[in-house]
Amino acid sequence: MDTGQQERAAARRLLLIRIVVLLTALLGVNYVAWRWLFSVNWDAWWIAVPLVVAETYSLVDSLLFGLAMWRLKERGEPPAPPPGLTVDVLIATYNEPIDLVMRTARAALAIDYPHRTWVLDDGNRPEMRAAAEAEGIGWITRSEDWAGMPRHAKAGNLNNALLVTEGEFLLILDADQVPLPSILDRTLGYFDDPRMALVQTPQWFVNVPDDDPLGSQAPLFYGPIQQGKDGWNAAFFCGSNAVIRREALMQLGVSRYADEVQAGVQRALRTARSVLRQARRGLGPDEDGVRRALDSIEHDIGRARRELARGEALMDVTYRFQQRVAEIRRRLVEADLTAVQSDLAAIAELERSTDEADDGLAGVDLSALDQLSARDWSPLGAVETVQALVDAVDVDLGSEAQPIMPMATISVTEDMATCMRLHGLGWRTAYHDEVLAHGLAPEDLATMLTQRLRWAQGTVQVMFRENPLLQRRLRWGQRLMYFATMWSYLSGFAALVYLAAPIVYLTIGVLPVQALSTEFFVRLVPFLVVNQLLFFVVAAGRPTWRGQQYSLALFPVWIKSFTSAFGNVFLGRSLDFAVTPKTRQESDGPAWHLVRPQLWAIAALVAAALVGVVRIGTGQAHPAGTIFNLLWVGFDLAIFSVILKAARYRGFDPTATPAPIPDRARRGAA
Structure with a gap:
């Protein structure tokens, strides 16, 4: 397919997406407005009001997702890289196994475009230094200026390296993200735009089976969601597999210092x-x-x-x-x-x-x-x-190791806040939808939960400290795109209500709506169907079910991220940074202790379903209402089934079929 055909196909797809977005918005607003005005059972306000609030939350979430999809950008073939640019490849590490770091470093050394490779060893390990320097790879650790000062985890590690290296562009890699030789050739061309600050590429993992029990691949985020944000010039830095213009970072550091x-x-x-x-x-x-x-x-x-x-x-x-x-x-x-x-x-x-x-x-x-x-x-x-x-009034930042801190240090994750500040200064970013590095995903439930909690905590910290809706330097589209990501992490509270509502009805017969009438179903069902259709259309063949499962099944993690980030920002409580382990953490059996809240939720749903069946059999419950809530319980159990699978997961079997590289990315893997 030539470039013209690709552009026409992309235009047709975008038109279809916009039609479905409009239908979803109209049906959703119609349903939720009717719920507030005519359908709330005020006699049972204690469950009725939380339910309609949760539905309103979900509608806002759907509208924000639709807004992102409205400008979904498919960039196609990237521009050719200009010759003569200077590039530093920075591999951030703390305590990962040296052989794992060196595998990434050797692959970085083999990148086609001329560059310098550096290992940023925050653990200051002599054996790491010896291994790197033996193969001609640069080694950087913290300077003495950091002694006794806040370290700011990965953000501090990168900030330290920025003042030591000199390349015009920086390729940021995590210790387990093995780059392909073509990664710079496929990304540097975007920087022909003098206002382009960052090019983000997907994170894709080689140790994930086809059924992806821990939901590691995130094909919806590293695809339509980032492409949609890209259309609003709000595609953001994800911590690794990104190329950044040094000038933009240094301007940000100086600007933040002055501010x-x-x-x-x-x-x-x-x-x-x-x-x-x-x-x-x-x-x-x-x-x-x-x-x-x-x-x-x-x-x-x-x-x-x-x-x-x-x-x-x-x-x-x-x-x-x-x-x-x-x-x-x-x-x-x-x-x-x-x-x-x-x-x-x-x-x-x-x-x-x-x-x-x-x-x-x-x-x-x-x-x-x-x-x-x-x-x-x-x-x-x-x-x-x-x-x-x-x-x-002494003009001094003596409480920090260095006054210029380009990478944001306001959260346990440095990526989103840094990129939001770059956008606030008028810089542009791009999302290049091609897998150009192969990483390692968590291989056990404990590691996955640690990782997801840190991501969520960092995002919520940014929302509390620099709410994008209040950042006057951002355009409104950018504010909403950043806020959409932050808003999604509040889903844990809505999940509690969606679990409670059918349990309450099936066990004691309290209905949170005035009646399960035809009007109720005529408004609700089309909205649910079209909303799922929107996911189907934007996914274009990518699996999205696992992501939908985890958005609800990890409700205890999302709630903890909110409460812990609130305690950190407003109450001064400690919020430790935990490096995601890159190797499996041994356990004696299924990790049921890690998902006790979910197991209690499953037990409550099953018990409520049994009670509901008994009540309808004895004539104590309305058949239509009971059947509807039994279907609701069935959907919730299907959502939570992923937790049972995750708790029993024993790590990637090298003989198993790995998740395939997405079709859109095969050029980079060739």
Whole structure:
């Protein structure tokens, strides 16, 4: 098929997708609006309201997915790479087996396009260094500047390497992602666009059987979802298998440094004003000099803020402000010394009086003692306040190992936040839908759960700290594309409701809708059918069922990611970074203990189904309602069946049939 035929086929497919998106949106809005207005059983609000809220959540999720698909971009054959570019291939590692890292490093060394290969060894292992350097591969570990400083996991490792290497472009690889020789030839051509910051390629795994019990391949995400985001210039960095322009990263690092310093200075000035006003309230009526000094400092705070608002250089503004405060502090100290001298004279007079009195202090005039005890000896509190103010506006990032941190450090995953910031600076990204590296997926349930929890936690952290809907530098399409990914991780709460609703009806007969009428089914069923049709059309033959299963079956992971990220961001609780193990973690048998919530859910569904059958057999339940909810339970059990398979999974059998490389990617594998 020539280029023209490919473009026409892509246009026809996009038209079909848009038609189905419109039908899904219309039917979904029609159903959910009717549910809110006419169908909620307010007598059973405790289950009815959560259910309609969960349905509304699912509708928003569907609308965001449809919006992404509206601009699904199929890029086709990539541009040819320009000659003469300098490229650094960076392989991030911490504690992975050395032979695994070296397999990736040797493959990186064999990439066709001229480049330099580096192993970024965050574990600082002498044996890793020896193995790399023996084969002419560069080795980088953290500098001494990082001692005693926050390390920021993989983001810190990459940030450290950015200040050591020099290539115009960076190919980022995880330790287990073995690149194909053509990976740079197939991606560098996109950078003919001077505003192209990043080209992301899929992650595909060689150790996954055809039935993919752990849902590792993610063909919907590494395909239509990223292609849809690409259409909105919102395809984002996924941590590996991506080429990034160094200039874009360094601009981001410098920009973030300037923004953070300016924001820090503004916060310090606001806080200092409050502190000064508090200090002034504690002054006595005879301390007009100190009061005038503090008023002068407050005036200088306002002047500094106005200068910053006019865009004057931050360093100049803070320097002038510090000089003025230093002068005022000097005068305060001089005044304090005068006060101390006066205090000493008062003490000397007191000592003389007690010496002259026969009864010591008892013989001194009580009015003189009262005056002495009420005296403010010196305005030390005000002086310390001023000094704290000066320290607060010091333009310094001394709490970090290096001031320039291009890779975002606000979450346990660096990729999404970094890319969102690049888009905010006006850079472009591309998603090249071709497998150009072969990785290793988790081979046991425990590792998979660790990986998914970290991904979800990182995404939710970004939502809490830099919600894309509030990022004014992003276009609205980009905001919604980033938010769609974050929104999807809230599905755990909706899953709880979807589990509870049929159980409640089958066991105690409480219906969350006013009636299971014809109108209910006429509105619901077409929406569900067309929604599944949308998945079928956009998937274009890629399997999506496993992804749909895990979006609900991992509801405990999604809930934990939300609560733990909330605790980290708003309550200051620790959120440890866990490197995904690259080898199977041994266990004695099925890992049922890892999926206890799901097993309890399965048991509750089965028990509810049995109760429902008994109730309908004894005439205690409405037949239509019971049959509908039994079908609902059957669907939930089909969803959760993947958990039973995952808990029994014993790792990839090399003699088994692996998942095939997607047809779209065979050029890269050839």
